[in-house]
Amino acid sequence: MDTSFYLENFQKVVDQLDSKLLSTKSIEVSVGIYLDSVFIKLYKKSWASNSQEPLTAESRIFFSVWVNDSTLQKQKIMYNIHALKLRKLSGYKIQSRKFAEVFRESFKDHENDWKNISVNHGPLTLMEGWIKLDLENLQEEVLKLANNFLKVEHLVDDTLNQFKSVK
Numbered sequence: 001m002d003t004s005f006y007l008e009n010f011q012k013v014v015d016q017l018d019s020k021l022l023s024t025k026s027i028e029v030s031v032g033i034y035l036d037s038v039f040i041k042l043y044k045k046s047w048a049s050n051s052q053e054p055l056t057a058e059s060r061i062f063f064s065v066w067v068n069d070s071t072l073q074k075q076k077i078m079y080n081i082h083a084l085k086l087r088k089l090s091g092y093k094i095q096s097r098k099f100a101e102v103f104r105e106s107f108k109d110h111e112n113d114w115k116n117i118s119v120n121h122g123p124l125t126l127m128e129g130w131i132k133l134d135l136e137n138l139q140e141e142v143l144k145l146a147n148n149f150l151k152v153e154h155l156v157d158d159t160l161n162q163f164k165s166v167k
Contacts, residue, residue: 001069006038007031010065013040013142018150025153029146030055037068040142042149047156049088059088061156063149065142072133079145080128081156094163096123103159110152 010031017029030041032055041055043062048054055062065079083103086094100123107127111117117129131141 001036001038001067001072003033003038006067007033009138010038010040010142013139013146016139016143017146021150025150027150027153028054034066035068037066037071039064039066040146042146042153044153044156047089047160049085049090059085061086063146063153065145067133071130075133076130077133077138077142077145078128078130081126081149082124083126084124086123089160091165092160092163093165094160099123099159099163100126102162103155106155106158107152110155113148113151 014029014031021027022029026044026046027042028045030039030043032039032041041062041064043054043060045051045054047061048057049059050057054060061081061083063079063081065077067077071078081103083096083099086092086096086099103126104119107119111119114127114129115131117127119127121128131145134141
């Protein structure tokens, strides 16, 4: 895999995102490499147990688009929303399975907006899907996925609000 090609193209996607919208929604964006995959991640610091290190925090929620040798062989670009170790998210009392169930129920109204989507996963993967790899339109396709997430990111906050701890 030509990692620099995908890093460069994912960064160009970031440059095309509406920075005002990202700021309004408090969405951060990161491009990088993790476990031999090139990724673009969208997340909020408030969705992580450590707001100083939200990309590596033990407990965190994020949207990711990624490619690796395996996905490229299948001519696919993968995407998902991950919710890791939510029990440890400060200020909330969350059971991961219940959180996933509530999120997926609200996400049902949006499933048709996503290609090849599945919500039939364990609680760590709230949803996952893929699009066909199209190198000529790579940036455009990944940008569509990121913008699609920006339309549903409020569902994460709405779901989290249902699990706030009462002090």
